[in-house]
Amino acid sequence: MQLKTLTLLASLMAATTLSGCMSIGPLSIGPFSTYTGDYNSRVDAGYTVPAIPISKVPRQFHRQIVRYETSEKPGTIIVETGPKFLYFVLPEGQAVRYGIGVGREGFEWNGTARVAAKREWPVWTPPAEMIRRQPQLAKYAGGMPPGPQNALGARALYLHNKGGDTGYRLHGTPEWWSIGKAMSSGCVRLLNQDIMDLYERAGVGAKVIVR
Template structure:
């Protein structure tokens, strides 16, 4: 009888451990539903098509950086927002394609909701069809900057790089951009609300 009780207890404990392991990756699942935001009907993201590691989750994270710091791991395609207690909020990201990678230390200069996108001159030169947006592409569901943008500065100057949303949720986990770091729109909205101007950003 004692052996049976031990077996049941062990099974319950194992279930609890499994539940604990999956909680972090599923607790924000409802955050990817469609919603109204800034006058736009933000569509839902088919979460079943997004690899589990790229979904928003709280993870153990050892770092000497203070809470509020953003650490971008371009190899793993993760952005970590450092939290208290050895934890971090982790988001899946898309990064710069070959030849457009960027790394370094910067800070969040300013933030914008539903930003205007203005392609840089070098991009227009590569893609002349973008010349029509030289004066800026109006905000919207198809705007490449998505629902939010955090503008990165270094030594008091705009780096030209952004942490921003994207309507192309399927690109998360890939090397696809012209150097900026992109997140799913629902994730950049969450990050935007947690981060203040002046926050340190480390991209490696």
């Protein structure tokens, strides 16, 4: 019996090592499963979503299911801007965790909002204040056409609060190297393959907490 126990423990330790399990960030305790193989190229609505060189993205930012204890109900989206994770709350103390990019210094935000709308292959229109800061964006004042290089990527979730449109979005990005960094103008960006996954999970009206 002792030999069987030791053999079982050795097997479990080996499996944990091979899976690369790691506890990252508050409230999360290791991935149950990762989706590292889900970042290949795909065709969606006539557009080609490029493959992500996922080996170049730190492993903690790969989409994965983790233990996540929260009093928020399943379907809630929680954005942790410090460790740069977005959690989609699942039942039974679990969540899907995504790596994100967040607002650079001076453009950070936090609070509670709702998903007011969802768009596939959205048009991006830079706000006037952004065009003033970056005059080269004036050519998109009428809207940047949808496509893989669009600033909102393959999908966008539009966030509203009691005051109306916050101006902030959860959206995709072709700039995979920006995940895990603070370099946006305030919106929360995900890999295109990840925002497509979140889009299918999150419903209009979903609560979004950014902290």
